[in-house]
Amino acid sequence: MMLNSPVNDLQVTHRQRLWLYAIAFLALFFLVAPIAIVFPISFSDSRFLSFPPDGYSLRWYRHYFGSSEWMAATWVSLRISVGACFLAGVLGVAAAYAIHQMGNRFGRWVEVTMLLPLMVPLIITAIGVFFVYAELGLIHTVPGLVLSHTMLTIPFVIVTARSGLKSFDMNQEKAARSLGASRLRAFIDVTLPQIRGSVIAGMIFAFIYALDEVVVALFISGGPNSTLTKRMFTALRDEIEPTIAAISSILIVFSLLVVLLGILLGGGRKAQVSK
Amino acid sequence: MQAQVTNLAALRRAALTEKATFLALMLPALSIVLILLLLPLVWLAWYSLFHPEPTLAHYQRIFSDTAYSSSFRTTFEISFLVTGLAILIGYPLCYFLAQLPPRLAIFGLFLVLVPFWTSLLVRTYAWMVLLQRRGPINEFLVNTGIIDAPLRLMNNFTGTVIGMLHIMLPFLILPLYATMKKIDFDFMKAAGSLGAHPIRAFWTVYFPLSMPGLIAGSLLVFVLCLGFYVTPELLGGGRVVMASMLIQRNVELYFEWGSASSVAIVLLFIIAIIFYVLNRFLAIERVFGGR
Numbered sequence: 205m206m207l208n209s210p211v212n213d214l215q216v217t218h219r220q221r222l223w224l225y226a227i228a229f230l231a232l233f234f235l236v237a238p239i240a241i242v243f244p245i246s247f248s249d250s251r252f253l254s255f256p257p258d259g260y261s262l263r264w265y266r267h268y269f270g271s272s273e274w275m276a277a278t279w280v281s282l283r284i285s286v287g288a289c290f291l292a293g294v295l296g297v298a299a300a301y302a303i304h305q306m307g308n309r310f311g312r313w314v315e316v317t318m319l320l321p322l323m324v325p326l327i328i329t330a331i332g333v334f335f336v337y338a339e340l341g342l343i344h345t346v347p348g349l350v351l352s353h354t355m356l357t358i359p360f361v362i363v364t365a366r367s368g369l370k371s372f373d374m375n376q377e378k379a380a381r382s383l384g385a386s387r388l389r390a391f392i393d394v395t396l397p398q399i400r401g402s403v404i405a406g407m408i409f410a411f412i413y414a415l416d417e418v419v420v421a422l423f424i425s426g427g428p429n430s431t432l433t434k435r436m437f438t439a440l441r442d443e444i445e446p447t448i449a450a451i452s453s454i455l456i457v458f459s460l461l462v463v464l465l466g467i468l469l470g471g472g473r474k475a476q477v478s479k
Numbered sequence: 480m481q482a483q484v485t486n487l488a489a490l491r492r493a494a495l496t497e498k499a500t501f502l503a504l505m506l507p508a509l510s511i512v513l514i515l516l517l518l519p520l521v522w523l524a525w526y527s528l529f530h531p532e533p534t535l536a537h538y539q540r541i542f543s544d545t546a547y548s549s550s551f552r553t554t555f556e557i558s559f560l561v562t563g564l565a566i567l568i569g570y571p572l573c574y575f576l577a578q579l580p581p582r583l584a585i586f587g588l589f590l591v592l593v594p595f596w597t598s599l600l601v602r603t604y605a606w607m608v609l610l611q612r613r614g615p616i617n618e619f620l621v622n623t624g625i626i627d628a629p630l631r632l633m634n635n636f637t638g639t640v641i642g643m644l645h646i647m648l649p650f651l652i653l654p655l656y657a658t659m660k661k662i663d664f665d666f667m668k669a670a671g672s673l674g675a676h677p678i679r680a681f682w683t684v685y686f687p688l689s690m691p692g693l694i695a696g697s698l699l700v701f702v703l704c705l706g707f708y709v710t711p712e713l714l715g716g717g718r719v720v721m722a723s724m725l726i727q728r729n730v731e732l733y734f735e736w737g738s739a740s741s742v743a744i745v746l747l748f749i750i751a752i753i754f755y756v757l758n759r760f761l762a763i764e765r766v767f768g769g770r
Contacts, residue, residue, distance in 0.1 A: 216677045228575035231568045232590045235648060238605040239597055241615070245608060295508040302504035314505055318512050323754055324520070325706020327723040328743045331730050332519025355515045358508050387500070416598040418709050423731075436600050440713055444607055452601040459596050 239456065246449035264450035274435065274451070280425070281415055281432035283346060288353035289411035295354065296361025296410075297403055301391065303362070304369040315362065322359045326419035329356070334423040344426045352420055357410035361403070368402025369395075400469075408466035412459055520747070527740035537741035547725065547742070554722040557636070557711070558704035561643045562651075562697050568644075569651040570693065577659035588656070595649040603710045606642040607633065610714070634716025642714040643704060650703060651696035654761075658692025695761045702753050706746060722746050 218225075246264055248257030268274050299318060303311040321329065333352045334343070342348030372395060380390035396403070421431040432451070439448055527537050541547045576587045594602060609616050610632040617629035632638050662685060670680035708723040715721075722742055729739035 224571055224575055227568070227571040228587075231572040231648075232587065234568070234645065235594045236590050238602060238609055238645060239594055241608065242601065242605050295511070299505040299508035302501040306498075306501050311501075314509060317517070318508060320512060320516055323702075323750065324516065325708075325723060325746060325750065327706060327708045327726050328520075328523075328747060329516060331726060331739060331743065332523065333515050334730070335519050335522065336515055351511065352515060355511045358512065362508075412596065416600070418600055433598075433600055436604075437709065437713075440600070440604060440607065444604070444611070448604050449608075452598070452604055455598050455601055459598065460593070463596055 242449050242452045242456065245446055246453040248446050248449070251445065264446040265454075267447050268450045268454075271447075274432075274447070276428060277430050277432040277435045280346065280349070280429050284349040284353055284431065285411050285414040287346075287350035288357050288414040289407050291350065291354040292357040292361050292410040293403065293407040296358045296406065297365050297396075299358070300362045300365035300369060301395075304366060305374075315366070318362050319359045321356050326417075330420040330423040333420055337424050343424050344429050346429055349421065349425055349429070349431065352424060353414040353417060356417060356420065357413050360409040360413065361406035364402040364406030364409070365399060368399030372398050404466055404469045408462060412462060415455075415459075523740040523743050526736055527744045530737040530740070537737045538745070540738060541741060541745060546720075547738075550720045550725050551722055551745075553719060554705060557640060557643065557719070557721065558701050560640055561647055561704050562701045564640070564644050565648050565651045565700050566693070566697055569648055569655060569696070570689075573652055573655045573659050573689075573692075576656055577662070578664065591649050591652050591656075594645065595653075599646060599709055602645060603642055603713050606638070606645065606710075606714060610638050610641065633714060634718055636715075636719055638714040638716075639711045639719045642710045643707060646707075646710055647700045647703060651700050654696040654699065655689065655692040658695075659689050662688045691760050695757060698753055698757045698760075702750050702757075705750060 244256055247260045247262070249259040249261035249263055250257065299314070303315050333355075337343045337348050337352075340348075342351070374395075376398075377390045377395050380394045381387060385393065416433065417431075418433045418437055421434045422437060425431045425434050436448060436451065439445070528534070530537075541551065572591075576584050576591075579587060608614055611617075612629050612631070612633075614632075616632065620626045621629060632641070666684050666688070667677075667680050670684045671677065675683070706723055707721065708727065711719055711721050712724060712727075723746075725742045726739045726746075729735040729742070
């Protein structure tokens with residue numbers, strides 16, 4: 205509620221705050237503009253990157269969808285993200301429930317331990333997983349990738365499911381159990397529907413994070429089981445070509461659609477604050 | 480009397496079963512994290528001291544070998560610079576967003592969340608396009624006559640900082656905005672009605688109240704910068720070697736697990752201290768969005 209004309213010199217006018225508006229506007233521009241330029245480039249018709257492009261075509265989209273390598277990598281990425289999302293969802297909710305019910309020091313320690321994947325730098329996690337997988341023979345395999353990405357995304361589900369449980373009245377579950385429902389039944393019929401939004405938000409995070417994850421995938425994916433991000437990273441290190449712009453545009457739209465889907469399914473409020 | 484004893488036994492049994500159930504429920508998730516993350520960390524720590532024989536050479540190298548010490552210096556320089564710039568840009572933006580009417584604020588927050596939700600590689604790619612020698616930024620600057628020849632914006636320190644700043648900014652904005660949203664703006668009016676100049680009211684009333692969010696956000700950004708790999712690798716073009724790249728190169732190119740592990744352990748140690756401090760301002764799960 206700023207004023208156009210001040211009554212005394214202690215009041216701030218819009219004009220005096222122009223600098224604030226300018227910084228805020230520039231900051232928002234800085235955040236969004238780089239992402240916006242990806243779209244026009246993806247429709248460029250030349251190999252050379254010029255912005256704005258001289259002519260438009262679907263050439264790079266055709267190149268992406270026509271390349272068996274890119275398609276295979278996309279398929280691997282989708283499989284591991286879906287796998288990690290559901291595995292992290294189930295294991296994360298189970299763990300969050302147990303931590304919440306225990307509510308003691310031990311539970312708190314377990315919780316902090318399971319948040320470690322968010323705190324340890326990915327490059328260190330990556331060489332660690334690489335070492336374990338070298339022993340277990342899981343390098344360059346899809347199950348290995350699903351497991352590693354489950355580990356990376358469990359914290360998101362735990363954080364969101366925990367915050368859902370904190371605002372849920374556990375007495376409802378007790379009531380169901382006193383009426384004869386088993387713990388599992390009571391959880392599925394009474395508790396889960398009421399923390400659904402938080403769980404979905406956590407799983408959406410898990411999915412998108414697994415889809416975007418680069419560093420661990422660089423170390424443990426490869427050959428026919430290279431992820432999309434590994435191929436993109438390698439392509440970017442060698443040369444920048446517009447195929448990446450086409451893939452990027454698809455990824456941006458896809459991620460936003462997934463987030464939107466999450467909001468529609470009831471995970472919206474939580475999705476805004478987490479990650 | 481007899482009934483009471485059996486009751487007590489039954490209750491104790493039920494409590495035990497309950498404990499066992501909870502343990503069983505957390506076990507799968509916990510064991511994945513233990514086996515895939517904690518176990519290798521212990522192994523890395525062991526390697527850094529005992530590979531190939533008991534030695535402190537791997538740690539000495541970090542201080543004596545200029546390639547290592549300068550890499551750590553670069554890592555800290557970049558992390559401080561990115562955190563500082565993020566505060567300079569992020570604080571005014573949050574201050575502005577926190578005072579907007581709800582509808583506009585949601586739109587502004589949406590603009591912050593779009594890059595947040597966008598793939599890291601996609602954003603790095605966008606900056607590679609923007610910052611290249613004949614990219615839009617250089618072309619604009621040359622065409623408008625601000626500069627004569629294209630600037631080197633990429634494959635160096637500058638490009639790395641710009642790209643990382645873009646990735647990190649939302650991590651500062653989101654916790655800071657959440658804190659500012661809870662500050663009652665009437666405090667500022669109260670300060671004003673008591674005769675405080677707006678600038679003074681801001682520094683003595685508003686700013687201290689926003690400190691928890693600012694500290695949490697900037698420590699988070701700083702920590703993420705310290706271990707960042709993807710963006711500095713691509714935008715630094717091999718000329719900016721951060722600690723994360725020392726680790727990657729030692730493992731992938733030279734198979735020097737000893738050197739890689741000591742760098743990793745030192746990095747982890749620094750990060751652990753920062754998270755410990757951070758935990759005093761904000762419960763650790765809240766840093767990552769929990770309540």
